[in-house]
Amino acid sequence: MPDAFTAFVIDDDREMRDSLGVLLERAGWQVTRFQAASAALERLAALSPDVILSDVRMPAMSGMDLLDRLQGNEDPPLVLISAHADIPMAVDAIQKGAYSFLEKPFEPRRLLTIIRHAAEQHRLRRSAQQMRTQLVALSGLDRVLLGNSPAVTQLKQDAIDLAVAKGPVLITGQTGTGKEVVARALHRLGPRSERPFVALNCATLSADRMEEQVFGVVDGQQGVFRKSDGGTLFLDEVGTISIEVQAKLLRVLETSEFQPVGSDRDVRVDVRVIAASNEDLECRVAEGRFRSDFLYRLNTFHLHLPPLTERGDDIVFLFQHFVAQLSETYEIAPPELSADDAAALLAHDWPGNVRELRHVAERRVLAARRGGGSVAAALQNDSSHDDVPATLRDAVARFERTLIGQAIRSHEGRMDAVAEALGIGRRTLNEKIVKLGLEKSDFLN
Structure with a gap:
């Protein structure tokens, strides 16, 4: 049997507060009653309810004021009730993040249905967050991306999401922020982890041999796309690639096909591309040194590594x-x-x-x-x-x-x-x- 749902009931009217409490308790809920929203906020972290049911019009802190205070991802959903509701108030409440808005007198069965759905969604969201946190720890991202700042915490969560995605990823950040480390983590956490991870520093490629190193030569040198077939190709300092090669890379991203140097036949590959740059590629586009369509294709997903x-x-x-x-x-x-x-x-x-x-x-x-x-x-x-x-x-x-x-x-x-x-x-x-x-x-x- 799952644990009973828990709720905060907030209303300055004692009769209404007790009536709502009894209704929920008879439905199997564990209820904590509060006369003031401020008192409920003080107990929020300790009791961690599945849902909050609150009146709108209350002295000191109204239900709408309470809504403004409940903006964290881990905060429980808020269901507002009011005897003086109007359509603009209800719309405003929903737009600001309230789960639902009910006008008094309400039908008890409908209220119970609404708060049950709210509580179920909150538990699912909380469970997913816990699983993501465990996955970050198990994956080694905590070792790769050390730190607990909000920016790094969010980055770890985003990396988990993007690891299983299929599209290209653009990683941006200053020199020394760990772009290749993150790229390798994305590869290791994804479904291609058993296949090759090939890293190519585009800034070190000679202009006259770049196509050979990227696409290979017919009956000769194998390019990085063939080497990374089935796996991940990491293009570091992608902003240094010439306009001509960008056009050919764009074709590979769109069709998964390319022609080795000296060949007129297409070669098909299955490669996920992760690119990185410490430059502002939008500025390079404005300067005519980077193709906008290539940037938009690379930027299907984006991770920005914050500077220290x-x-x-x-x-x-x-x-x-x-x-x-x-x-x-x-x-x-x-x-x-x-x-x-x-x-x-x-x-x-x-x-x-x-x-x-x-x-x-x-x-x-x-x-x-x-x-x-x-x-x-x-x-x-x-x-x-x-x-x-x-x-x-x-x-x-x-x-x-x-x-x-x-x-x-x-x-x-x-x-x-x-x-x-x-x-x-x-x-x-x-x-x-x-x-x-x-x-x-x-x-x-």
Whole structure:
């Protein structure tokens, strides 16, 4: 048996309040009665009702005032009742988010039907939210997208939704915000997770060989579309692609077909395209350097990664996370974060975003290894002696970390290929990764 529905009944008229309470209780509801809306709001978080039934005209806080206060996604639905209702009032209430509006005297059976439907929808919505939260945790997005700011929380939820969608995704954000990390998460969470993920940095392509690298050559080099068939193609810095190649990419997105260089026959592929840019592509369209139809096709779904300066207290949280991780790598106790350190972190403009923050954390840890340092000093991004490891062990650890990270990035996270490139066994590689406190995703943004 499911738990009984719960309701708040708010009315300054005691007889009406008791009458409504008895009606609901006889129908199996658990009811809490309130004379004033303000008192109900004080108990809202603690009792978390499935629905709120409130009179409109009440002293101090009216039903419409209460409606204005109930705008959160997790707030219960509000059903308003009034003996002085008119059509404009009812329309206004519904437009502002009320679940329903009833005029007194109302038919009891109709009231019970309305609030039951409201409660059922609220429970379904709440259950879906809980499942999404669990999925975020299970998927590893909490590790990839660290932080609890509203922007990052919403981003995690959006990523869950877009992972199972079929259309192209455009990820925008400043340098260092983790666009490739998010793209890989979308691939890993979606139905193509067992198929290839191919990343292409469009800015590194030579203009005269771009078509060959993208579409391949007949009876020769295989392009990235063929390599990613069945999986995901990530086009980083997509704004750097030439107008001519954009036109051909648009055709692939619309028809799933392309012609390799030197061929007059179409090749059909099944590829989901995720593109990323740190530029304003709308501006490039206005300048005539980017096709508007190509942008609209890429922008079927859009994720914007907020810069670090818009993530509030996440800056301090992320810094402490990186410091703890790097302190394990260099085998020291994590340096304490002083008030001056926190102030320095929050005052910095972070042009390099999360990537820069991690570098600052590493410089802070290295300075702490020698018994000194501060965040302010670590923010002085130069090649001073503070960046030099104090002991041979520190130097070896840092060298191994850098070398392994470069290999992970070069081989796009394929760990067997990483181990082969480093000339060590897969088991040895795993042991070093654990000892150094490394996360593969740290090197794929």
